[in-house]
Amino acid sequence: MRYAVLGTGIVGRTVAARLAALGHEVAVGTRDPEATLARTEPDHFGNVPFSEWLADHGQIRLESFADAAAWGEAVVNATQGAASLQTLEAAGAANLADKVLIDISNPLDFSQGVPPSLNPVNTDSLGEQLQRAFPEAKVVKTLNTMNCAIMMDPSLVAGEHNVFVSGDDDGAKKAVTELLVSIGWPQHAVLDLGGIETARGTEMLLPVWLRLYGAFGHSDFNFHIQVAGSSR
Amino acid sequence: MRYAVLGTGIVGRTVAARLAALGHEVAVGTRDPEATLARTEPDHFGNVPFSEWLADHGQIRLESFADAAAWGEAVVNATQGAASLQTLEAAGAANLADKVLIDISNPLDFSQGVPPSLNPVNTDSLGEQLQRAFPEAKVVKTLNTMNCAIMMDPSLVAGEHNVFVSGDDDGAKKAVTELLVSIGWPQHAVLDLGGIETARGTEMLLPVWLRLYGAFGHSDFNFHIQVAGSSR
Numbered sequence: 466m467r468y469a470v471l472g473t474g475i476v477g478r479t480v481a482a483r484l485a486a487l488g489h490e491v492a493v494g495t496r497d498p499e500a501t502l503a504r505t506e507p508d509h510f511g512n513v514p515f516s517e518w519l520a521d522h523g524q525i526r527l528e529s530f531a532d533a534a535a536w537g538e539a540v541v542n543a544t545q546g547a548a549s550l551q552t553l554e555a556a557g558a559a560n561l562a563d564k565v566l567i568d569i570s571n572p573l574d575f576s577q578g579v580p581p582s583l584n585p586v587n588t589d590s591l592g593e594q595l596q597r598a599f600p601e602a603k604v605v606k607t608l609n610t611m612n613c614a615i616m617m618d619p620s621l622v623a624g625e626h627n628v629f630v631s632g633d634d635d636g637a638k639k640a641v642t643e644l645l646v647s648i649g650w651p652q653h654a655v656l657d658l659g660g661i662e663t664a665r666g667t668e669m670l671l672p673v674w675l676r677l678y679g680a681f682g683h684s685d686f687n688f689h690i691q692v693a694g695s696s697r
Numbered sequence: 698m699r700y701a702v703l704g705t706g707i708v709g710r711t712v713a714a715r716l717a718a719l720g721h722e723v724a725v726g727t728r729d730p731e732a733t734l735a736r737t738e739p740d741h742f743g744n745v746p747f748s749e750w751l752a753d754h755g756q757i758r759l760e761s762f763a764d765a766a767a768w769g770e771a772v773v774n775a776t777q778g779a780a781s782l783q784t785l786e787a788a789g790a791a792n793l794a795d796k797v798l799i800d801i802s803n804p805l806d807f808s809q810g811v812p813p814s815l816n817p818v819n820t821d822s823l824g825e826q827l828q829r830a831f832p833e834a835k836v837v838k839t840l841n842t843m844n845c846a847i848m849m850d851p852s853l854v855a856g857e858h859n860v861f862v863s864g865d866d867d868g869a870k871k872a873v874t875e876l877l878v879s880i881g882w883p884q885h886a887v888l889d890l891g892g893i894e895t896a897r898g899t900e901m902l903l904p905v906w907l908r909l910y911g912a913f914g915h916s917d918f919n920f921h922i923q924v925a926g927s928s929r
Contacts, residue, residue, distance in 0.1 A: 577820050582819045582820050587814045587816075587818045588809050588814050615925075622924070623923075623925065623926070623927070624923050656909070656912065658909065658912050663905075663908045665908075666904040666905030666907070666909075667905055669901040669902070669905060670902065672897050672898040672901045673861075673890070673895075673899055674898075676890045676891060676895045676897075677888070677890065677898075679891060680889065680891060685924065685926065686925060687923050688920060688921075688923070689857075689921040690909060690919075690920065691856050691858040691919050691920070691921040692913070692917065692918040693847075693853050693854045693917035693918060694917065
């Protein structure tokens with residue numbers, strides 16, 4: 466499968482590397498590939514320059530958002546929530562049409578201070594915004610409720626824990642669930658909440674996630690839905 | 698300990714019955730005790746009339762909000778979120794002063810359709826609203842992230858699962874944690890998120906809780922935070 470992963474931050478890199486390791490062809494999308502490759506300083510989270518990371522992942526391509534999306538058979542939105550709509554507009558509606566668009570981002574809003582709040586929230590969600598903006602894409606919201614290391618290696622958290630999927634297209638959710646299983650998520654750990662509207666629920670997990678991060682001092686945890694009468 | 702439990706619905710009844718069974722003295726608070734006792738029809742959730750329930754719980758008193766709050770050494774807000782501020786105003790600031798106010802409600806807003814949204818949300822919470830409105834009370838937000846049967850009998854959910862506490866007063870949180878342990882919550886299952894501001898996080902769990910309820914068709918589940926490297 467050819468995956469376009471939009472975003473060159475730690476989330477995009479982690480997803481791209483894992484998909485490539487699983488044998489998929491991967492293009493990372495960025496606004497301006499030359500500018501991305503020209504950076505020689507670590508980013509403000511301390512990650513090595515992208516060019517250095519790319520040199521260690523020779524099978525992965527770097528493309529513009531539009532070229533990556535046009536080439537990919539499925540697209541992963543791994544950009545910051547506040548930039549996601551703009552990024553996908555740059556990718557181009559025609560390049561997203563009829564494709565599964567896996568949205569793993571969260572609409573964090575730092576304008577009200579830290580920890581960030583959400584925008585949109587409550588009566589809308591980023592997942593819904595993307596589906597409305599790109600009605601021909603098959604948006605599946607997933608993986609947005611944990612850190613990116615756990616997303617791509619659920620064995621980092623011992624014991625049962627869950628990943629949610631939300632989307633209006635059942636075929637797309639099935640394909641994403643198969644991808645999640647191939648990444649290492651047990652089938653029973655994948656909880657299908659329903660349509661893309663349910664992305665409101667998973668995006669609104671972020672506020673407690675951020676406060677657990679504060680209380681624990683680390684983000685090596687995940688949500689588990691413990692069901693009565695189940696051993697899981 | 699003397700507990701005033703404000704609210705005569707299924708949540709208030711379940712909490713009051715459990716506290717009485719643990720040997721506490723309990724008064725349930727309502728707007729108009731005579732009117733509450735005069736009802737002879739089940740409520741719109743199918744619960745038996747309050748008078749019938751009260752006859753089975755002879756040791757529990759029914760009082761006005763103000764009388765219950767004045768009598769209680771601690772107060773539990775088990776009213777609907779939209780009515781909570783008004784209820785506590787009726788209970789009276791002087792009757793709440795220096796007392797632990799355990800807020801187990803959620804600010805569900807049905808004005809935007811179902812499933813309900815939240816109001817306040819995102820940059821405020823009901824827990825914070827109550828603390829601001831009653832600065833001399835020691836508000837502790839807890840238990841609002843599960844159904845009331847599980848609140849009062851965590852053994853209904855096999856395996857590990859959590860209850861959160863949020864509040865600005867450490868002594869009040871300690872007292873509430875001891876109460877939770879006496880109810881059956883293991884000490885390690887009680888997660889202290891920090892100040893009352895963190896109630897935003899737990900109230901914002903409701904949207905995914907409501908959608909899990911929809912997906913499962915029942916509410917017999919709870920959140921569990923699975924921490925990497927922990928057997929819990």
